[in-house]
Every structure is written in structure tokens, then in C-alpha cells.
Amino acid sequence: MIKLFNHELSGNSYKVRLMLSLLGLEYEVVDIDLKAGEAKSPWLLKMNPLGQIPILMDGDLVISDSHAILVYLARRYGNEDWLPVEAVSMSKVIEWLSISANEIQNGPCTARLYFVFNAKIDLDLAQQRAHEVLKVIDKYLQQQDWLVLNRPTIADIACYPYIGLAPEGGISLEAYPNVVAWINRIKGLTGYIGMPGL
Numbered sequence: 001m002i003k004l005f006n007h008e009l010s011g012n013s014y015k016v017r018l019m020l021s022l023l024g025l026e027y028e029v030v031d032i033d034l035k036a037g038e039a040k041s042p043w044l045l046k047m048n049p050l051g052q053i054p055i056l057m058d059g060d061l062v063i064s065d066s067h068a069i070l071v072y073l074a075r076r077y078g079n080e081d082w083l084p085v086e087a088v089s090m091s092k093v094i095e096w097l098s099i100s101a102n103e104i105q106n107g108p109c110t111a112r113l114y115f116v117f118n119a120k121i122d123l124d125l126a127q128q129r130a131h132e133v134l135k136v137i138d139k140y141l142q143q144q145d146w147l148v149l150n151r152p153t154i155a156d157i158a159c160y161p162y163i164g165l166a167p168e169g170g171i172s173l174e175a176y177p178n179v180v181a182w183i184n185r186i187k188g189l190t191g192y193i194g195m196p197g198l
């Protein structure tokens, strides 16, 4: 049985819940109380020394980091639809995983932390970074429906949550019609599930 160490409002945890649902996999949820510091408890640090969720357990296997988990689930339970292995397509998927972990994390994700988790961050800088990456993605999605190839891949699943949640960080998506259309395409996928704010 797959077990997911999770928090309902964590977009990184939601990436994994969404992927599990799109793949039609059953799993057990263990909710971690981030506010009480449970992510830094000794038993959790044994699984992920960084003290972060999501963490996925599949039998004896333990994997942390939302993107590593998406790669694992796609290869283990999906087929090449979700993570193509052809050299060029695969490198493009990885490029978007990196954009998710950098530009999206430092932009819309960080701005949301200010409002939802009372984090002490530079809100102006995070919002400015969010608009920079949103402009790039909106232009990109003028040409195509999905981030890589002409179908959904884990690139879309990795980037979607914190872009969809950008309004919770005070970032309007009004100026990005191609991003909004892409969000609606993701919401229409068979097996789609939402989270609070989406």
C-alpha cells in the first residue's frame, strides 16, 4: 500500500495527491502538522533529513521531494504518456521540473506562504518574480496546449499547483489568458482532484 505524508494546504503534497488520483492509485494519507513542527520530528527526519513533506512510501521504498515522487509514480505506475523517455521530450520535462523548483517556488509559491502560512518573506520580490515567470509561461502556452508535447505530462502536474494558487499570494492571473486556459484544461483531466484554493 502506498502511504503519503501530507499536508492539505501544501501545494507540493497536492502535486502528489493529484498524480496518484490521475493514475487511479489507492493510497493512505498521514497528515503532518506543519504548524506544530511535526516535519522536524525525529521520526520524520529519519525519512527525509531536510524535514520536509511530501514523502511517499511504497512498501519499503521511501522517496521525498514532490518532483522525485512524480518521476517515480510516472515510471512505476504510468506509462510513457506522463514521462516520455525520448531524449528531447524528457529533457524538456526535466526543464519544467526545474522551473517549478526554482522560478515558481521563488515566485507564486513564496508569495502564497506570506498570506497562508504567515511566513516572513519579501512579498514584493516574490510577486515580481511570479509575474516574470507567468509572462514566460503565458507566451509559451500561446503556441501549445500543454507544456511538453501535445499531451499532459508530469511537467504540467509539477507547475500547475502554485500557478493555480497564485491568487492566494495576491497575484492576479487576469493578464495571463493562456495560463488560465491551461489551468482549465488540467481541471478537465479524468481523475482530476482539487485542493482548497483550487
Ligand SMILES: N[C@@H](CCC(=O)N[C@@H](CS)C(=O)NCC(=O)O)C(=O)O
Binding pocket: 010, 011, 012, 013, 034, 037, 039, 040, 051, 052, 053, 054, 064, 065, 066, 067, 101
Ligand atoms: N523540494 C521539496 C520542497 C518541499 C517543501 O518545501 N515542503 C514544505 C511544505 S510545502 C515543508 O515540508 N516544510 C517544512 C516545514 O514547514 O517545517 C518538494 O518539492 O517536495
